[in-house]
Amino acid sequence: MHYIAKKTVELIIEGENDYIITIKRNQPNLLKVATELAESSIAIDTNYHDENLHGRKTTRQVKVYPIPFESLPDWVGAKSLIEVNRYGTRPQG
Numbered sequence: 001m002h003y004i005a006k007k008t009v010e011l012i013i014e015g016e017n018d019y020i021i022t023i024k025r026n027q028p029n030l031l032k033v034a035t036e037l038a039e040s041s042i043a044i045d046t047n048y049h050d051e052n053l054h055g056r057k058t059t060r061q062v063k064v065y066p067i068p069f070e071s072l073p074d075w076v077g078a079k080s081l082i083e084v085n086r087y088g089t090r091p092q093g
Contacts, residue, residue: 006074006076009075010076020082021075030072033071038063042065044064044080046063047061055091056091057088062082064080066079067080
């Protein structure tokens with residue numbers, strides 16, 4: 001699967017398109033690099049969004065970090081790391 005994802009990204013770049021890849025825990029090496037990058041960098045943009053839906057209050061925090069080429073050399077054209085955190089509360093009862 002790892003090879004297929006990289007090959008797909010190469011095809012996307014060749015077609016002059018953009019892409020977004022979700023990093024999950026089943027990609028431990030990539031997740032580790034992304035986590036270290038976020039912890040050691042300063043976000044170039046941050047946004048907060050609050051919602052009140054169905055009795056729940058949810059806050060999403062989105063941060064964007066630049067990716068130095070040497071951080072992810074196998075991921076062609078990767079320029080930004082987007083970190084999304086969601087926090088929420090539900091009424092007790």
